[in-house]
Amino acid sequence: MADPWKKELSCAVTCSECGQALSEGDERILSMYDHRVICMGCKQREEQESDYKDTAMGMIAGCMKETGKPYGDPEGYCFHHFAPYRCKA
Ligand SMILES: [Zn+2]
Structure with a gap:
Protein backbone atom coordinates (compact mmCIF):
# COMPACT_ATOMS: atom_id res chain seq x y z
CA MET A 1 0.00 0.00 0.00
CA ALA A 2 1.24 3.45 -0.88
CA ASP A 3 1.40 6.03 1.83
CA PRO A 4 -0.53 8.97 0.46
CA TRP A 5 -0.97 10.31 3.97
CA LYS A 6 2.74 11.01 4.15
CA LYS A 7 2.67 13.66 1.52
CA GLU A 8 -0.64 15.07 2.53
CA LEU A 9 -0.38 14.91 6.26
CA SER A 10 3.22 15.01 7.29
CA CYS A 11 3.76 18.44 5.80
CA ALA A 12 0.50 19.99 6.87
CA VAL A 13 1.11 23.66 7.56
CA THR A 14 -1.58 24.11 10.15
CA CYS A 15 -3.00 22.10 13.00
CA SER A 16 -6.36 20.83 11.84
CA GLU A 17 -7.76 21.17 15.34
CA CYS A 18 -6.77 24.63 16.53
CA VAL A 37 -2.62 16.24 11.73
CA ILE A 38 -2.69 18.09 15.03
CA CYS A 39 -0.19 20.00 17.14
CA MET A 40 1.22 18.63 20.36
CA GLY A 41 -0.96 20.90 22.46
CA ALA A 56 -6.83 4.30 20.64
CA MET A 57 -7.37 0.57 20.86
CA GLY A 58 -9.96 0.64 18.10
CA MET A 59 -7.91 2.92 15.94
CA ILE A 60 -4.84 0.74 16.20
CA ALA A 61 -6.70 -2.43 15.35
CA GLY A 62 -8.23 -0.80 12.29
CA CYS A 63 -5.01 0.84 11.27
CA MET A 64 -2.97 -2.35 11.39
CA LYS A 65 -5.61 -4.10 9.35
CA GLU A 66 -5.55 -1.36 6.76
CA THR A 67 -1.82 -0.98 6.41
CA GLY A 68 -0.75 -4.54 7.21
CA LYS A 69 2.02 -3.12 9.37
CA PRO A 70 2.54 -3.32 13.10
CA TYR A 71 1.87 0.01 14.74
CA GLY A 72 5.40 0.09 16.06
CA ASP A 73 6.78 0.39 12.54
CA PRO A 74 8.39 3.83 12.60
CA GLU A 75 7.71 4.26 8.92
CA GLY A 76 4.10 3.36 9.40
CA TYR A 77 1.01 5.46 9.46
CA CYS A 78 -0.25 3.92 12.68
CA PHE A 79 2.90 4.74 14.57
CA HIS A 80 2.43 8.46 14.15
CA HIS A 81 -0.70 8.44 16.19
CA PHE A 82 1.65 7.86 19.12
CA ALA A 83 4.96 9.26 18.06
CA PRO A 84 5.30 12.86 16.99
CA TYR A 85 7.20 13.55 13.80
CA ARG A 86 8.50 16.45 11.83
CA CYS A 87 7.89 17.35 8.28
CA LYS A 88 10.72 16.33 6.02
CA ALA A 89 10.40 18.42 2.93
ZN1 LIG B 1 -3.57 22.35 17.64
Whole structure:
Protein backbone atom coordinates (compact mmCIF):
# COMPACT_ATOMS: atom_id res chain seq x y z
CA MET A 1 0.00 0.00 0.00
CA ALA A 2 1.24 3.45 -0.88
CA ASP A 3 1.40 6.03 1.83
CA PRO A 4 -0.53 8.97 0.46
CA TRP A 5 -0.97 10.31 3.97
CA LYS A 6 2.74 11.01 4.15
CA LYS A 7 2.67 13.66 1.52
CA GLU A 8 -0.64 15.07 2.53
CA LEU A 9 -0.38 14.91 6.26
CA SER A 10 3.22 15.01 7.29
CA CYS A 11 3.76 18.44 5.80
CA ALA A 12 0.50 19.99 6.87
CA VAL A 13 1.11 23.66 7.56
CA THR A 14 -1.58 24.11 10.15
CA CYS A 15 -3.00 22.10 13.00
CA SER A 16 -6.36 20.83 11.84
CA GLU A 17 -7.76 21.17 15.34
CA CYS A 18 -6.77 24.63 16.53
CA GLY A 19 -5.39 26.13 13.34
CA GLN A 20 -1.99 26.86 14.78
CA ALA A 21 0.69 27.23 12.14
CA LEU A 22 3.15 24.35 11.88
CA SER A 23 6.54 24.84 10.36
CA GLU A 24 8.76 22.12 8.98
CA GLY A 25 10.67 21.66 12.20
CA ASP A 26 7.65 21.59 14.50
CA GLU A 27 6.50 18.34 15.93
CA ARG A 28 3.07 17.20 14.89
CA ILE A 29 1.10 14.03 15.41
CA LEU A 30 -1.99 12.32 14.06
CA SER A 31 -5.27 12.48 15.90
CA MET A 32 -6.44 9.24 17.42
CA TYR A 33 -9.99 10.25 16.63
CA ASP A 34 -9.95 11.24 13.00
CA HIS A 35 -6.36 10.79 11.73
CA ARG A 36 -5.88 14.46 11.04
CA VAL A 37 -2.62 16.24 11.73
CA ILE A 38 -2.69 18.09 15.03
CA CYS A 39 -0.19 20.00 17.14
CA MET A 40 1.22 18.63 20.36
CA GLY A 41 -0.96 20.90 22.46
CA CYS A 42 -4.07 19.46 20.89
CA LYS A 43 -2.70 15.97 21.35
CA GLN A 44 -2.38 16.59 25.06
CA ARG A 45 -6.00 17.72 25.18
CA GLU A 46 -7.00 14.65 23.21
CA GLU A 47 -5.28 12.41 25.74
CA GLN A 48 -7.47 13.87 28.47
CA GLU A 49 -10.65 12.62 26.81
CA SER A 50 -12.33 9.89 28.82
CA ASP A 51 -12.71 7.63 25.81
CA TYR A 52 -9.17 8.15 24.56
CA LYS A 53 -7.92 4.70 25.52
CA ASP A 54 -10.83 2.89 23.92
CA THR A 55 -10.54 5.02 20.84
CA ALA A 56 -6.83 4.30 20.64
CA MET A 57 -7.37 0.57 20.86
CA GLY A 58 -9.96 0.64 18.10
CA MET A 59 -7.91 2.92 15.94
CA ILE A 60 -4.84 0.74 16.20
CA ALA A 61 -6.70 -2.43 15.35
CA GLY A 62 -8.23 -0.80 12.29
CA CYS A 63 -5.01 0.84 11.27
CA MET A 64 -2.97 -2.35 11.39
CA LYS A 65 -5.61 -4.10 9.35
CA GLU A 66 -5.55 -1.36 6.76
CA THR A 67 -1.82 -0.98 6.41
CA GLY A 68 -0.75 -4.54 7.21
CA LYS A 69 2.02 -3.12 9.37
CA PRO A 70 2.54 -3.32 13.10
CA TYR A 71 1.87 0.01 14.74
CA GLY A 72 5.40 0.09 16.06
CA ASP A 73 6.78 0.39 12.54
CA PRO A 74 8.39 3.83 12.60
CA GLU A 75 7.71 4.26 8.92
CA GLY A 76 4.10 3.36 9.40
CA TYR A 77 1.01 5.46 9.46
CA CYS A 78 -0.25 3.92 12.68
CA PHE A 79 2.90 4.74 14.57
CA HIS A 80 2.43 8.46 14.15
CA HIS A 81 -0.70 8.44 16.19
CA PHE A 82 1.65 7.86 19.12
CA ALA A 83 4.96 9.26 18.06
CA PRO A 84 5.30 12.86 16.99
CA TYR A 85 7.20 13.55 13.80
CA ARG A 86 8.50 16.45 11.83
CA CYS A 87 7.89 17.35 8.28
CA LYS A 88 10.72 16.33 6.02
CA ALA A 89 10.40 18.42 2.93
ZN1 LIG B 1 -3.57 22.35 17.64
